[in-house]
Amino acid sequence: xxKKILIVDDESxxxxxxxFLMKQAGYQVEIANNGEDALEKVAAFRPDLVLLxxxxxxxxxxxxxxRIRENSAxxxxxxxxxxxxxxxxxxxxxxxxxxxAYIIKPFSTRELMAEVKHILSQ
Amino acid sequence: xxxxxxxxxxxLALAGIILFAxxxxxxxxxxxxxxxxxxxxxxxxxxxxxIGAGYTLNNFIQSYxxxxxxxxxxxxxxxxxxxxxxxxxxxxxxxxxxxxxxxxFADRYQSAVNDQSEQIEKAHAQLEDEKNRLAALMSELTEGxxxxxxEGRILLYNNRAKQLLKSAPNSAGRNERVxxxxxxxxxxxxxxxxNAITYVLEELRERHKKGNARLVSQVVxxxxxxxxxxTRTAPIISHTxxxxxxxxxxxxxxxxTDRSRRRDMLLQALTEGVRSSLANIRSAIETIEQYPQxxxxxxxxxxxxxxxxxxxxxxxxxxxxxxxxxYLKADWQLEEMMGSDLLWAIQRQFEDKLHVTTILDGHDDxxxxxxxxxxxxxxxxxxxxxxxxxxxVTEIKLCLRQSGQLAAMDLVWPAGKADLDTLWSWQxxxxxxxxxxSAPALREVAERHGGEVWLQPNKETGMLMLRxxxxxxxxxxxxxxxxxxxxxxxxxxxDLFHQAGQNPEIDNRPLVELAYTVFDTETTGLNPASDEIIxxxxxxxxxxxxxxxxxFDQLVDPKRSxxxxxxxxxxxxxxxxxxxxxxxxxxxxxQKFTEGTVLIAHNAAFDMRMLQIKEQQTGVKxxxxxxxxxxxxxxxxxxxxxHSLEAIAQRLGINIIGRHTSLGDAIxxxxxxxxxxxxxxxxxxxxxxxxxxxxxxxYLARIKY
Numbered sequence: 078x079x080k081k082i083l084i085v086d087d088e089s090x091x092x093x094x095x096x097f098l099m100k101q102a103g104y105q106v107e108i109a110n111n112g113e114d115a116l117e118k119v120a121a122f123r124p125d126l127v128l129l130x131x132x133x134x135x136x137x138x139x140x141x142x143x144r145i146r147e148n149s150a151x152x153x154x155x156x157x158x159x160x161x162x163x164x165x166x167x168x169x170x171x172x173x174x175x176x177x178a179y180i181i182k183p184f185s186t187r188e189l190m191a192e193v194k195h196i197l198s199q
Numbered sequence: 200x201x202x203x204x205x206x207x208x209x210x211l212a213l214a215g216i217i218l219f220a221x222x223x224x225x226x227x228x229x230x231x232x233x234x235x236x237x238x239x240x241x242x243x244x245x246x247x248x249x250i251g252a253g254y255t256l257n258n259f260i261q262s263y264x265x266x267x268x269x270x271x272x273x274x275x276x277x278x279x280x281x282x283x284x285x286x287x288x289x290x291x292x293x294x295x296x297x298x299x300x301x302x303x304f305a306d307r308y309q310s311a312v313n314d315q316s317e318q319i320e321k322a323h324a325q326l327e328d329e330k331n332r333l334a335a336l337m338s339e340l341t342e343g344x345x346x347x348x349x350e351g352r353i354l355l356y357n358n359r360a361k362q363l364l365k366s367a368p369n370s371a372g373r374n375e376r377v378x379x380x381x382x383x384x385x386x387x388x389x390x391x392x393x394n395a396i397t398y399v400l401e402e403l404r405e406r407h408k409k410g411n412a413r414l415v416s417q418v419v420x421x422x423x424x425x426x427x428x429x430t431r432t433a434p435i436i437s438h439t440x441x442x443x444x445x446x447x448x449x450x451x452x453x454x455x456t457d458r459s460r461r462r463d464m465l466l467q468a469l470t471e472g473v474r475s476s477l478a479n480i481r482s483a484i485e486t487i488e489q490y491p492q493x494x495x496x497x498x499x500x501x502x503x504x505x506x507x508x509x510x511x512x513x514x515x516x517x518x519x520x521x522x523x524x525x526y527l528k529a530d531w532q533l534e535e536m537m538g539s540d541l542l543w544a545i546q547r548q549f550e551d552k553l554h555v556t557t558i559l560d561g562h563d564d565x566x567x568x569x570x571x572x573x574x575x576x577x578x579x580x581x582x583x584x585x586x587x588x589x590x591x592v593t594e595i596k597l598c599l600r601q602s603g604q605l606a607a608m609d610l611v612w613p614a615g616k617a618d619l620d621t622l623w624s625w626q627x628x629x630x631x632x633x634x635x636x637s638a639p640a641l642r643e644v645a646e647r648h649g650g651e652v653w654l655q656p657n658k659e660t661g662m663l664m665l666r667x668x669x670x671x672x673x674x675x676x677x678x679x680x681x682x683x684x685x686x687x688x689x690x691x692x693x694d695l696f697h698q699a700g701q702n703p704e705i706d707n708r709p710l711v712e713l714a715y716t717v718f719d720t721e722t723t724g725l726n727p728a729s730d731e732i733i734x735x736x737x738x739x740x741x742x743x744x745x746x747x748x749x750x751f752d753q754l755v756d757p758k759r760s761x762x763x764x765x766x767x768x769x770x771x772x773x774x775x776x777x778x779x780x781x782x783x784x785x786x787x788x789x790q791k792f793t794e795g796t797v798l799i800a801h802n803a804a805f806d807m808r809m810l811q812i813k814e815q816q817t818g819v820k821x822x823x824x825x826x827x828x829x830x831x832x833x834x835x836x837x838x839x840x841x842h843s844l845e846a847i848a849q850r851l852g853i854n855i856i857g858r859h860t861s862l863g864d865a866i867x868x869x870x871x872x873x874x875x876x877x878x879x880x881x882x883x884x885x886x887x888x889x890x891x892x893x894x895x896x897x898y899l900a901r902i903k904y
Binding site for chain 2: 091093095097098139162163169182184
């Protein structure tokens with residue numbers, strides 16, 4: 078059974094590439110365009126990994142991460158934060174609020190694929 | 200002693216007379232039994248001898264005793280009133296020698312006195328020079344300066360401070376914030392947020408107690424006029440090593456902050472915007488390269504992404520380059536502070552103000568922060584106040600640790616029934632407490648510091664943690680600022696240091712000590728019920744000095760036409776009044792100007808009536824005590840009939856300049872009042888209560904006759 082990945086980003090231009098790459102790598106992929114959508118899809122789709130953008134209107138990535146971590150039924154869901162917010166304070170906050178990894182935009186797609194593979198194998 | 204001697208001489212003379220009379224009577228009574236005149240004769244001689252002795256004694260007393268007495272009086276004149284005076288009394292020759300000695304002493308004394316007054320004069324001149332130098336220096340400063348005593352009364356200020364803190368122009372009607380007035384003896388708390396100043400002073404006192412040499416504290420706060428100002432406060436330390444006042448320098452940061460905020464946004468737009476565009480492009484290209492054989496439709500889609508994002512990137516870069524030239528570098532100046540000092544400040548605030556037990560759960564030594572401590576303490580304590588109110592949190596653990604390049608401040612408390620979503624939302628909210636204290640949202644404070652803030656539950660311990668990341672710094676070793684020590688020369692009206700606080704019992708305080716607002720209004724006519732105020736002018740008197748630079752002078756649009764007679768008398772035309780603020784806008788500001796002072800006006804009854812009639816319309820009520828120079832003049836010059844401003848001014852020898860402008864009249868009235876003060880004192884009228892009582896009496900008398 079292939080692993081399931083939820084991509085959460087309000088920028089469709091990046092979603093196009095990531096979705097394509099993940100599917101090519103054999104993962105099942107779902108897309109969410111905002112925080113609320115993400116929380117619904119986490120419940121419905123039950124992903125193994127969430128690729129989570131931080132900067133989204135209303136419920137941002139930090140908050141989505143916090144809410145996922147609050148639910149003990151979801152404790153094994155991995156979270157990788159993908160964000161253009163690259164300062165130390167934000168990285169620290171992201172990791173404190175439950176992210177397993179924090180990747181700063183722009184990133185190499187190879188790095189991203191390697192990180193996804195690594196995290197899912199843990 | 201002298202008096203007794205005089206009595207003695209009198210008694211002796213009297214005794215001689217009585218003895219002679221008694222002898223004569225005895226001789227007459229026993230006469231038949233005695234023979235010859237001998238007894239009479241001897242008696243008469245004895246009596247005469249006694250009378251003679253009395254007379255001599257009296258002479259002796261006249262010349263010696265009274266001589267010495269006069270000598271004493273004259274010597275006293277030399278020592279107390281007039282050192283130039285010399286003793287010149289008719290005295291017996293042996294005392295004459297004494298007068299010579301006294302006069303010789305007087306010569307020496309006089310030259311000593313002369314020397315002394317010369318020196319005093321020199322010192323005065325020097326002080327005056329220094330004062331002028333200081334005044335020149337202060338007027339050159341681009342920063343505002345306020346020197347205050349511990350009560351917050353202003354002892355010294357410069358023009359820049361006045362400009363920075365002056366009321367915003369009256370344009371938005373009466374709901375707008377009325378700024379305070381800068382003036383000698385006025386309270387600084389009417390101008391700058393009291394909480395900010397109190398906080399800083401407590402902070403400085405703590406540091407001073409601990410022997411910390413860094414006795415300058417910096418806070419950004421909102422002034423009463425809505426202006427955002429950066430204040431730097433340094434204590435004035437007395438010779439007994441206590442803080443007895445403070446110096447505040449002020450800088451306008453409204454513009455700076457705005458600039459700095461835009462610069463930050465620019466930088467953020469640059470990094471984040473460019474990052475995401477780049478990310479999109481790179482992902483697209485890498486995908487295409489990795490799968491050269493991909494579905495052509497997918498490939499077209501990815502190429503379009505590259506084209507679009509490249510375009511976005513270029514235009515964003517252009518925008519940013521042009522914006523950057525506009526905004527120069529500006530720093531939101533944060534203060535360097537020992538981490539432990541900040542923790543103590545927070546602990547004090549929590550425990551003293553909120554009564555929340557605060558346990559310091561450790562901190563890293565030598566951790567220096569770059570913070571705006573006031574906003575951090577304020578935002579945290581209002582958050583904790585909310586926690587206490589909503590979830591009865593009464594104990595908090597506080598710690599501060601290095602975390603990479605940053606410092607993590609943690610507030611930890613039992614989670615209880617707290618709802619995390621609610622708490623999460625509090626971070627973003629500006630909260631106003633019951634006592635009207637308000638603080639910026641914790642998130643905003645964190646962002647201002649380039650930090651972050653979040654809540655984190657610990658499921659194992661059942662505790663909640665609020666973590667605030669703050670920037671750290673390495674303190675520059677030379678940063679210690681020279682403290683303002685007691686040896687610093689004291690300038691200006693520093694008598695105010697010793698002035699008692701603003702006291703509702705001002706009735707019993709001497710008139711000379713009180714602060715006054717001398718004011719005058721011009722009106723469209725003489726009927727308070729139907730006429731309107733067209734100008735209000737005032738000048739202040741503090742510590743017996745008329746402060747010509749602290750004036751209130753405002754034309755008022757009466758919202759009605761102006762009778763020609765009024766324009767003729769006042770020299771104010773309808774044209775001049777158009778677009779001036781209305782009475783609803785002027786009176787709140789004027790009231791602020793009169794705060795804490797006694798009002799003085801000539802024929803005050805009329806002006807007060809004009810103000811009272813406007814009470815309902817403007818919502819402004821003047822409750823200050825009032826004195827009337829017309830009535831005061833009637834007290835001091837009861838035999839004169841004319842108590843017009845001109846007549847009084849002439850009597851008291853005051854030049855009349857600029858009459859019939861309301862400011863000119865107010866200044867003249869003030870001059871008159873100051874001249875009346877000593878005349879009132881001669882009649883035993885020294886306190887406000889006495890002045891008012893006497894005025895009332897005179898008023899009744901004037902009505903009667």
